[in-house]
Amino acid sequence: MKTKKILVVDDEPSMRIALSESLESCGYQVETSESGTDALAKFEEGKFEVVITDMRMPGMGGMEVLRGIKEISSKTPVVVITAYGTVNTAVEAMKEGAADFIMKPFSVDHLESLVKKVVAEKNGKDEVGSEHDSKGCLSKEKTIITRDEAMLALLELLKGVSKSNSSILIQGESGTGKELVARYIHRHSDRANMSFVGVNCAAIPGNLLESEMFGHEKGAFTGASRRRLGKFETAAGGTLLLDEISEMDIQLQAKLLRVIQESEVDRLGGVAPVPVDVRIIATTNADLKKYIEEKKFRDDLYYRLNVIPVRIPPLRERKGDIVCLCEYFLEKYSLLSRIARPGLSKEAAEMLGNHRWPGNVRELENVMERAVLLSGGGTIQPEHLYLENESERNRQPAGAAFELAALKNVTLKEVEKRLILETLKKAEGNRTRTAEILDVSVRTIRNKLNEYKQRAEAS
Ligand SMILES: Nc1ncnc2c1ncn2[C@@H]1O[C@H](COP(=O)(O)OP(=O)(O)OP(=O)(O)O)[C@@H](O)[C@H]1O
Numbered sequence: 001m002k003t004k005k006i007l008v009v010d011d012e013p014s015m016r017i018a019l020s021e022s023l024e025s026c027g028y029q030v031e032t033s034e035s036g037t038d039a040l041a042k043f044e045e046g047k048f049e050v051v052i053t054d055m056r057m058p059g060m061g062g063m064e065v066l067r068g069i070k071e072i073s074s075k076t077p078v079v080v081i082t083a084y085g086t087v088n089t090a091v092e093a094m095k096e097g098a099a100d101f102i103m104k105p106f107s108v109d110h111l112e113s114l115v116k117k118v119v120a121e122k123n124g125k126d127e128v129g130s131e132h133d134s135k136g137c138l139s140k141e142k143t144i145i146t147r148d149e150a151m152l153a154l155l156e157l158l159k160g161v162s163k164s165n166s167s168i169l170i171q172g173e174s175g176t177g178k179e180l181v182a183r184y185i186h187r188h189s190d191r192a193n194m195s196f197v198g199v200n201c202a203a204i205p206g207n208l209l210e211s212e213m214f215g216h217e218k219g220a221f222t223g224a225s226r227r228r229l230g231k232f233e234t235a236a237g238g239t240l241l242l243d244e245i246s247e248m249d250i251q252l253q254a255k256l257l258r259v260i261q262e263s264e265v266d267r268l269g270g271v272a273p274v275p276v277d278v279r280i281i282a283t284t285n286a287d288l289k290k291y292i293e294e295k296k297f298r299d300d301l302y303y304r305l306n307v308i309p310v311r312i313p314p315l316r317e318r319k320g321d322i323v324c325l326c327e328y329f330l331e332k333y334s335l336l337s338r339i340a341r342p343g344l345s346k347e348a349a350e351m352l353g354n355h356r357w358p359g360n361v362r363e364l365e366n367v368m369e370r371a372v373l374l375s376g377g378g379t380i381q382p383e384h385l386y387l388e389n390e391s392e393r394n395r396q397p398a399g400a401a402f403e404l405a406a407l408k409n410v411t412l413k414e415v416e417k418r419l420i421l422e423t424l425k426k427a428e429g430n431r432t433r434t435a436e437i438l439d440v441s442v443r444t445i446r447n448k449l450n451e452y453k454q455r456a457e458a459s
């Protein structure tokens with residue numbers, strides 16, 4: 001196998017030496033740069049598999065290096081090195097497209113597994129992972145974690161299908177990972193270098209959705225002060241995700257069908273259709289067959305979209321995934337909140353296995369995020385999960401079931417915290433719904449949760 005070349009950028013000589021030595025001991029070939037400018041020049045000349053850059057350097061900083069590399073080669077993964085306590089810069093870098101970050105001080109093991117992971121991801125081998133190869137790593141492009149045979153078979157099938165241009169309809173309950181799978185398809189298609197654009201058909205009112213999708217010319221309607229490209233055109237050459245397609249207005253469905261059949265869009269107020277080359281992936285958690293019977297969904301559009309039908313099984317049908325997903329989220333959230341990775345007690349694991357997971361993976365993710373915070377780095381016990389027996393589940397606001405008797409000698413703040421967490425649990429981790437139930441803004445809920453996170457970190 002050809003040795004993979006890595007470019008290390010750091011202004012500190014001792015760091016350059018340490019990084020090269022550890023990476024070379026793992027079998028990589030390493031080149032180093034002491035400045036961002038030098039790094040970009042080297043990068044233009046040579047072929048590098050991965051770039052690892054320090055964030056704080058005199059002159060050109062890590063962020064600029066990241067942007068520069070991405071401009072030259074958007075596919076090359078860049079890992080940024082941040083100092084302890086500057087997790088914000090890491091988050092910023094991830095937003096700008098960094099593949100991952102590593103915090104100083106780090107172990108050679110961690111560095112090795114991280115580099116391995118980003119290389120594998122680049123080569124498209126990552127998606128099917130177990131908790132082991134996700135250790136210590138956070139990636140922007142989310143990995144599909146599964147061990148379930150049906151899921152693995154589905155992903156394998158999709159790899160082949162991705163190359164075609166056929167429309168794909170992904171069906172599955174809320175939170176099963178439909179969007180994740182849509183991105184996976186895009187990544188494995190010949191369109192991977194082009195845009196992946198999403199439109200949530202449920203979030204945009206019908207009349208706006210049309211111009212959102214197809215665009216409009218200047219003056220097409222009152223308020224259209226300039227031409228605007230629709231998502232079909234923004235996604236040109238790439239993939240367009242039509243999320244929650246069942247919620248699309250029936251008249252708009254007719255227009256969509258025409259666009260798909262003709263491969264051209266009519267901008268609102270436009271004189272001639274514009275050709276577009278877009279691969280459509282639609283998702284739904286509704287029973288479209290039933291929608292068709294109720295005349296809420298066009299059957300011709302259904303057949304057109306459903307060239308390749310994909311159904312993602314709910315979590316309760318793939319119980320084996322619960323354990324590996326738990327491990328993965330434990331790792332992810334302890335890293336993110338910089339809390340020691342907590343263990344999972346036998347009782348808690350049992351409880352997780354018995355739960356029915358109506359909110360699927362999203363619910364599990366929320367449960368684990370909260371449990372990490374509540375455990376404060378110790379062992380996760382059943383009470384940190386805030387799961388109740390299915391029989392006890394009710395949809396009343398938490399307040400109604402709130403037992404004041406159990407709250408002797410607690411502060412008002414603590415009561416507030418419990419009420420929020422309890423309601424969040426009832427709302428299956430849905431923050432918007434929690435805010436509605438408690439009649440506060442979503443922002444308040446978000447701020448409070450951040451506050452609890454920070455307090456848990458500080459203690
Ligand atoms: N197999 C998986 N491995 C890791 N994370 C997952 C997996 N499946 C889902 N998730 C996570 O769960 C959350 C929900 O996933 P996603 O948004 O893809 O679901 P969805 O089916 O589109 O949900 P909805 O119907 O509500 O839009 C995301 O944060 C996603 O990263």
Ligand SMILES: [Mg+2]
Nearest residue numbers: 178179243283
């Ligand atoms: Mg979705």
